[in-house]
Amino acid sequence: MLELLQRLFGREEADKSKNVAKERLRLVLVQDRCSISPHILESLKEDMIGVISKYLEIDEKGLEVNLSNEDNYLALVASIPILRMKRTYAEEK
Amino acid sequence: MGEVIVITSGKGGVGKTTTVANIGTSLAKEGYSVVLVDTDIGLRNLDVVLGLENRIVYDIVDVTNGHCRLKQALIRDKRFESLYLLPAAQTKDKTAVTTEQMKELCQNLKEEFDYVIIDCPAGIEQGFKNAIAGAERAIVVTTPEVAAVRDADRVIGLLEAAGLKEPDLIINRIRPDMVKQGNMMDIDDIIDILTVNLIGVVPEDEMIVISTNKGEPAVLDPRSNAGEAYRNIAKRITGEDIPIMPLEVNEGIMALFKRLIGRKK
Known part of the structure; x- marks a missing residue:
């Protein structure tokens, strides 16, 4: 009714x-x-550390990688504390 | 060399077994040789839906364990001599068969049959992994409900990850009257969400209950709407280009008439 x-x-x-x-x-x-499975996230993290460490000195323990979805879109959000720039790259210019 | 098709859904109770029985029967009726494989070990049902429960001697586990030859376990259908069932075991569990054994079994079956159709158990655990192991093509069954569509989405992801790209979708048990009222998701709504190829839409049909009671697949009943939908799906599987039937709301006087006449039999 x-x-x-x-x-x-x-x-x-x-x-x-x-x-x-x-x-x-x-x-x-x-x-x-x-x-995303924690296992895959962990291996993504390790790979990222490997790549970034070639250019920057980072705090591996403080590194945070997560997927976030806000308002309909999905993003990989990484917080990567930098300890210092590697001199070779800083000086290259 | 035949084709191995797995019918899966994630969620239970959406009509996988009914779909397997009807598509298989329809393909056999069209003249293809077909074997239906029930992989729901411990909860076998395909035998009763087909009305073959009294003929089982050996089952799939007897075959994979080497207790009998494959041919001994195959049960020929009452109605079509090109249709066979390989029943699941009822007293074992899903770990009684390995994925390697399933692959080998599918390989052997497709050498003998045009179509090997695998009835997958609900869930995404070992039983599911076994069921899809030897398949070359997958059809996902869903109903127009949130839970079923969600599980279908998950299963589509798992199928694609396992190399079964582009699975087809069957939307089962749709109620045109409720769709029209806006109280049930429509075909387009579901396709929008899942973004897969639609291979058929099966309307909710009381005849399915009746045909399951009797152990006679609905495709054999010319008055069954669901049966007609399944016959069309079987044709699409063989590559025929048949448009999806538009949903009709069966409220007209003709429909009522048809139903009254149909009931008499």
């Missing part, structure tokens, strides 16, 4: 339960899809 009234008064669009389902699915899939 309530449904019928709502339909009569045209409130349906936003209330349609399929739209609720879609929205919930969209959000849950963003999360599901970005879950």
Whole structure:
């Protein structure tokens, strides 16, 4: 009965339960899809340390790498404390 | 050399086994030689859906353990002589078969049959890994519900990671009346979310319950809407270009009439 009234008064669009389902699915899939196994994240971290250490001296213990999803987009967020620049590269210019 | 197709879903209860039975029967009816492999070890069901439960002597584990020859375990269908079932074991668990054994089994079967269709257990553990091990093509079954679509998404990811690129999707048990009211996700909604190729849409159909009661796949019943959808899916699997049927809301007087006449039989 309530449904019928709502339909009569045209409130349906936003209330349609399929739209609720879609929205919930969209959000849950963003999360599901970005879950990366800790093992892979760890090996990504190690590789990053390897590459970055060629150019910069970094604090390996303070390094943080995470996937984050905000408002619909997914990003790899890394916080990498730099201890010092390597002299050879700093001087190259 | 035949083709090995796995039917999978992640979530249980969305209609994998019904789909396997119907597609397999339909392909056999079209004249192809088909073997259906139940890999749901411990929870076998494909035998009852096909009405072959009384004929089982050996099962898949007997074959992989070497207790019998492959040919001894294959059960011929009552209706089509080109359709066979390799039943799951009921008293063992999913670790009774290894992925290597599954690969070998699929290899042997596809030398004998045009289509090897594998009924995958629910879940993404060992049983799933075994079921997909020997497959060259995957079809994912989902229903228009949040939980089923979510699991389908996960399974599609796992299939792709395992080298089964571009799986096809079947949307099962859709209710055109609810879609029309906006209370069920539509075909486009689901395809948008999963971004996969759609190979068929099967409407919710009471006839499925009836045909499962009898152990006779719905594709054999010309009055069943779901049966018609499955027949079309089988044709698409063989490469025929058949457009997806638009959803019709069965509320018209003709539909009612059809149902009344249909019931009499």
